[in-house]
Amino acid sequence: MQSKYQAQTRHNLKDSDRDGLYRTLFNRRDVRSEFLPKTVPDDVLARVLYAAHHAPSVGFMQPWNFTVIKTDAVKQRVHSLFKQANDEAAQQFVDERQDAYRQLKLAGIMDAPINVCVTCDRERSGKVVLGRTHMPEMDLYSTVCAVQNLWLAARAEGLGVGWVSILDPQALKRVLGIPSQIVTIAYLCIGYVDHFRDQPELASKGWQPRLSLDELVHSEQWGQGMDQNLAAGIAQQIDFPAHYTG
């Protein structure tokens, strides 16, 4: 048994790599307001796109495309869509909550030097895809994994990212000339930032608090409390995220 477990260490990463992953992950923020007009070099953008491209995908179908927008003309058209959608969305909230909503800056489309629309081509590798028969949405989820890889790589490069979901997808497809069979997954604003916030903006502004992890974990069956050892493990690691953000 010993030799088998030794083999396991062959591809283990260093503690410094683990720290780098966690420091990036816990300091990642959804950026709306802090973009700087500083040019993002194309080699940096390329690295971030390579990170996205190395996400997992169902049946290794790699269903993603990245439409990179740098010109104000195209950004302006998307920003108009955002303004209209944002007005519609604000009306879903009432009284103080609507006032609070309207005071939030929810997109940095014009401020961010780079916008990227991440899409999913559902027929990338034919109609039958390994792993997609029982969960047809797996290709959409694969594309989301690419978004999260991109986001983390951007953070590691010192770039902020904001995911703008206050857009009508059909209108966005018309603006970018995206064919009907392609699904828009994410519209991302990317750029260097003045600073990264210590906490998520919606938490620090009192919109929504961070939930406690121990309320979100079940053991063996839904609704069943955690086993004692896992509960102890979670309690013991409660300061773990703060260790990297403090």
Added chain:
Amino acid sequence: MQSKYQAQTRHNLKDSDRDGLYRTLFNRRDVRSEFLPKTVPDDVLARVLYAAHHAPSVGFMQPWNFTVIKTDAVKQRVHSLFKQANDEAAQQFVDERQDAYRQLKLAGIMDAPINVCVTCDRERSGKVVLGRTHMPEMDLYSTVCAVQNLWLAARAEGLGVGWVSILDPQALKRVLGIPSQIVTIAYLCIGYVDHFRDQPELASKGWQPRLSLDELVHSEQWGQGMDQNLAAGIAQQIDFPAHYTG
């Protein structure tokens, strides 16, 4: 302007952190066959769950739950669902492709010490959610971001993860007692591994090759070739992923 750009460096990460993120990201694999029967300590599992819990989420709704399965009895019931679904899925492929499919080991449910079902509670923070009005699927996508965070954290901890999508979601919900309004997003097998593969298994076994990134990137409009600078940036960084896996 200079002072503004200096401020930007305030929260920049170190080069070693950036390397750690990239080394983790490019060496992450979808593990099916290489799990070892070595116990995963609960503090390690807790860190991985904290990483998942710090994913981005629409309106900061944090819609995820994690059902952690350690017992063979529950795993066995899920494994039975997998076997049935896998037989059905195999029949979608014909001739040599079906033979190739049947030779792939596609789930490590019984081999992995830990299984985790990641779910999305679509009503976590009420019916109206900031950012979800025009893209109602954003809560599902937020939960996928949590899966990708978990996956990367696991890799940094030396743990392999396999996402099993060859399962009937309704049957899985019955086995785990998951209420009807909760959506199952991912069923993950987690454990220490004998080794991590150099390349994705479906690529090295000839099922599907890795695509070239430059064919997946457009500039300004769908279908439009990349601008010269971005094309040059991508060409220049082509060996970037291999730098971390070689």
